[in-house]
Amino acid sequence: MESFGEVSILLDQPSPCSIVTATEVQVGILQPDALKGLDSVTSALMLQTAQPTYGKLSQEEINKEYIRQERHKEWDHIKKRVLSDALLYNGIQQGNGKWTFTRGGGRRSVDKSSPFQ
Numbered sequence: 001m002e003s004f005g006e007v008s009i010l011l012d013q014p015s016p017c018s019i020v021t022a023t024e025v026q027v028g029i030l031q032p033d034a035l036k037g038l039d040s041v042t043s044a045l046m047l048q049t050a051q052p053t054y055g056k057l058s059q060e061e062i063n064k065e066y067i068r069q070e071r072h073k074e075w076d077h078i079k080k081r082v083l084s085d086a087l088l089y090n091g092i093q094q095g096n097g098k099w100t101f102t103r104g105g106g107r108r109s110v111d112k113s114s115p116f117q
Contacts (some may be wrong), residue, residue, distance in 0.1 A: 009036065
């Protein structure tokens with residue numbers, strides 16, 4: 001539910017950005033004439049509320065931000081893998097309740113149908 005490019009149309013300037021998505025998105029396109037035909041109050045409000053993103057950044061700054069985001073994703077992947085390995089080593093399996101134990105001699109679990117356990 002975000003928009004981009006409308007400020008460039010309202011200011012009659014070339015758009016300083018393009019969009020690349022990691023997942024599939026649905027888009028709607030407004031023709032430039034529709035935005036240019038807005039009344040002056042609506043146009044002024046759109047310009048006031050527009051949030052600039054990377055319009056004033058150099059290509060080097062954009063590259064650094066991209067690298068920072070990729071490193072963050074890589075770090076998250078490493079953390080999840082280490083946590084998963086630690087849980088597996090300690091016999092903890094996702095979705096098997098806290099009484100399941102598999103390290104050192106096979107799998108034991110509580111029989112939930114027995115009232116004596």
